[in-house]
Amino acid sequence: MDGMPILSSAPSRAELIDHLVRTRIAGDVATPRDNNLSHYRKLANGDRHYWLGLELGDRWTDEQDVLAVMAERCGVVDDPEHRAGQDTIDPELTVDALDRMAVVLRKAAEGKQRVLFATGHPGGLLDVHRSTASALRAAGCEIVVIPSGLQADEGYVFQFCDIAVLERGATLWHTHSPEPMAAILDGLAREGRPLPDLVIADHGWAGCAGQRGIDSIGYADSNDPALFLGEAEGTLTVTVPLDDHVVDPRFYDPMTAYLLAAAGLTPQP
Template structure:
């Protein structure tokens, strides 16, 4: 059993919360792009109303704990570990509810090198609890626009967790997929599930476009988000995302293990 005190200490020590690696400059750039409705940071979300830079800064201070001082423009960003713990409780409760209902679930990540193990443990536990872990559209081609131009990817699954690989990338080191923000993978998976006559997920668990893309389409979606990912927190504020957990989403993969244990324990899914 992972106590909240021990988890809080781990969050800060591993820089999952507290002072994080994401810079203030990077976060502010994302907020400006979001305010301008740049699709690179909307992650598939279509906000109901305009969000100005000042309002976004206040929201991120409230949901993440970043400084709300507009004069603070350079240096490290900060996540309040208490806000991370509060959101993790809600995240675990949603996972537990899905398990109790034996709801079909879809899990996907744009951070396969970091978060695949976290989601895979959830997939294993949900499957053991009787949930169908969905894997629609495996191998399907997806063309994603990146800063380097349009790149062709394929949708893959490992242990029930979806991610994308660059179609031509079969070189060593690419087995666990590509970093991606796009909502196209989740849209492709959901469309394939619908075309096949279901089942459709009762819960989508993931990050980046997996959460915002699913939430925008009306599916319950939960997942972690860094300080430079305002879309998930705007989606939560507008009722399209059920839970956004503030944490650094790009630390070493083993640093997420205590979070995995905490979520599974609270969701009554420990094996």
């Protein structure tokens, strides 16, 4: 995709859908079908690594039920006999979720809410979160500062560009674990500080916050079914379907611009 143009201003819905498909953020995504189904099966079999901090009980023990939700909310192929090869994310569903997210962001800005950002995908989504945090701060929101000295999963939890991340060995870590978010929320409680009104995150960071009753928005790939189940059950406020690590993080810029424009927020330098 060398030389692919990046839109410089907020795109229309049609322009964004075209961009999502061209960059494979949605449409024919890189995550293969067999990987998706493997994750759905492991979630249904009770592997908590795939629950992303949610408590799913015995409500999702049938892999086909998980597939049905993923077809409805993410846009994967709904044919259970399609076992390998290409799978999809419906770009219309991606933009629909961004529109729902924009409503939540507008409410947060109007209410000057406390918002916490976190990512387990710093290589892909860090700047999406950073841009959103900057716009909400400019609108009067408080971006929650996490306690110092937090540890989880043999690493350190700290903030980089307003975004909570997990660090190990001087490297920002890709993690699905809910433990870093649990460390933040427990740390805030120990210090007697208020919890966030809203969490915007992904992976176990979003799932943990939603499970604890905090309004939570999560970005999720087609092989991360738990957050979509969480939205279906009302535990997560919004789950946005997308490939969460495309080849160039700048490909997410038009999506972020669309989101901020839909929320009535002003992008910041």
